[in-house]
Structures are given as structure tokens and as C-alpha cells.
Amino acid sequence: MEPVMTPGELAALLKTERRPCVIHFYADDAAALCEQVDGVLSTLAKRYDAPEMLLFLRVRAGSQTKHLCRSFEVRAAPTVLLVDENLNVVERVQGPDAPRITQYVERLAEDAAARLEKRISAIIASHRIMLFMKGTHPDDAKCKFSREIVSILREHGIAFGTYDILSDRSVREGLKKRAQWPTYPQLYCAGELIGGVDIVREMARNNTLREELGGSDVPSDEQARDALNARLEKLIRQERVMLFMKGDPETPQCGFSAKTVAILRAHQIAFGSFDILRDDDVRQGLKAYAMWPTYPQLYANGDLVGGLDIVQQLAETGALEKELAG
Numbered sequence: 001m002e003p004v005m006t007p008g009e010l011a012a013l014l015k016t017e018r019r020p021c022v023i024h025f026y027a028d029d030a031a032a033l034c035e036q037v038d039g040v041l042s043t044l045a046k047r048y049d050a051p052e053m054l055l056f057l058r059v060r061a062g063s064q065t066k067h068l069c070r071s072f073e074v075r076a077a078p079t080v081l082l083v084d085e086n087l088n089v090v091e092r093v094q095g096p097d098a099p100r101i102t103q104y105v106e107r108l109a110e111d112a113a114a115r116l117e118k119r120i121s122a123i124i125a126s127h128r129i130m131l132f133m134k135g136t137h138p139d140d141a142k143c144k145f146s147r148e149i150v151s152i153l154r155e156h157g158i159a160f161g162t163y164d165i166l167s168d169r170s171v172r173e174g175l176k177k178r179a180q181w182p183t184y185p186q187l188y189c190a191g192e193l194i195g196g197v198d199i200v201r202e203m204a205r206n207n208t209l210r211e212e213l214g215g216s217d218v219p220s221d222e223q224a225r226d227a228l229n230a231r232l233e234k235l236i237r238q239e240r241v242m243l244f245m246k247g248d249p250e251t252p253q254c255g256f257s258a259k260t261v262a263i264l265r266a267h268q269i270a271f272g273s274f275d276i277l278r279d280d281d282v283r284q285g286l287k288a289y290a291m292w293p294t295y296p297q298l299y300a301n302g303d304l305v306g307g308l309d310i311v312q313q314l315a316e317t318g319a320l321e322k323e324l325a326g
Helices: 007-017 028-048 063-071 098-125 144-155 169-179 197-205 221-236 255-266 280-290 308-316 320-325
Strands: 021-026 055-060 079-083 089-094 129-133 161-164 186-189 192-195 241-245 272-275 297-300 303-306
Touching (some): 007 063, 021 028, 098 221, 192 197, 297 320
Parallel strands (some): 021 055, 129 161
Antiparallel strands (some): 297 303
């Protein structure tokens, strides 16, 4: 189990890992009780501490970690917190209550697996031809195999979307297990795995690539718009409450996004987020789709709630939770 010291370290770690975590706050003056909790968590970590599952952390309560303890309202040790990817506390157990700790961790692992599967499925479905590669853009591929498969697809006039597996460890490891395919790049067509660069290279050599991919020529403007709208609908419904913002909840890139995140957290509202700075198609397309020209945009149950002004007004009138509950 990894040690952490500050809220900033925890936020940075979760931004990199993008998986829920189990945090044990322990103290030397409660060593016997904390050792019991360590034993329970060590057993659970052997089952669930994996890039596509959970992250197990330890925090030594004391002067060096007082800000972290205060931010999570930890007042005694041992305390175990179960925290989602957005630093929302899902469950809290104070004391060496092994049955409750085990029950909550197992439930968190099940939920994490389901959310990851949902996220991977949404990414695969976001384009008819989807390439999971190393690099943020086809022109910036980070390995020769990714560069080669991009070149082959372009030579055959095949339109495709991409996802950078280097930016998301959970997806990178989860997709390997889901597809039972241990390497990247991976190419998908209509939700089904085609294979890696060797298979794509062989299809191109045999002149069967376009046939296998269904003759996926560059789409018309109308087809591209329909495909983007379908992708936006999936993203909007990815979580019950979904925030399209500049940056992510831990590192917002504008004041309006930061204020919206702060309001949601102050009201203990769990939410998913999407960084519109990373995807210009989504950034521009969602403006037209929602007929809302600015960001952030907050959605609940697939419907637009509004931007910061509306969220602030709802919070001030005490109507925010009711509005987001649908």
C-alpha cells in the first residue's frame, strides 16, 4: 500500500491512476488496532489492487498529514475511507471492523469494474473504426507500430477515431483483459476487435482491409454529424451527473469550471467529468448539440442543467440536489 502525505499528492495520484482508492488513516498511538486493519486490507489488496481495479493507500495521521486528514474529516485512527476517482467519499469505516471493511471494498471493486467496462464500451462505440494507440493524435504516435497502423489506415482512405492508452492506465490495462489481447495498438470496427498491426498489415497486403472494415470511406458531413451526436449522447449519459469542463476536477483550467466543481463537492454530489480541452470535436459539437455556447456545462440524467450561473442559483435557493436527482 502506497503512502501519501498531502491532498495535492493524493489528487495527482488519482489523476494518473483514474481508479477508486481505499485509504487507511493510521496512527502510532493506535498501533494495535491499525495493525488489525492493515491485515484486512493487505488480504483485500492481493485481490483488488490492480490498475483496472482499486488503489490501496496508507496515510500516517500526524502533523505532516494534518491537511489531508482535515480535508476528509478524519478525527481518529484507524479510519478507512473508500474514495471514488473524483475524490468523493463513498464509504467510511472507523475502527477495526473487518466485516464492514471487506463488504465495502468488495462492493467498491464491483462498482469500479462495472464503471470501467461502461467507459471502455463508450470509447469503443464513439467511432465505427476505433484505434487504441500510443499517442494523443494520429500525427503524434509514440511508437512505430502505432505510426504504421495509422499510415495503413490513411493509405486506404479509412476514417477512424483514436484513444491514447498512455494517458489512461485503467483503460490500458482493462482493455487488455477485456479483449484478451496483450499489446497495442488495437483496432476495432463496429465494436469488435480486428487486431493489432500484424493483422492490419496482412489485410492490407491481401487487399481485404477495406472489405473487413466495411468500406469505411471518409464519411459525408451528415454522417459525421450523426456519428458525433451519437457519441455526445453516450458521453452525456456516461454518469448520472456529468460535467463538461476545462481540465479535470483536480486541476480545472478556468475559474468557472473550478467554481462549479467546488459547488458540487460542497453539496456532496457525485459526478463524472469530461475535459473538453482534450477533444475539439466534443468541445465544438456539444455547443451546437446543447445550443449552449459556453463551458462548463452540467448534465443530469442526460438533460442539460446549465452553466455556472444556473448551478450557483440552484445552490443558493437550495434546489440543486432536487434538480440533479431528476
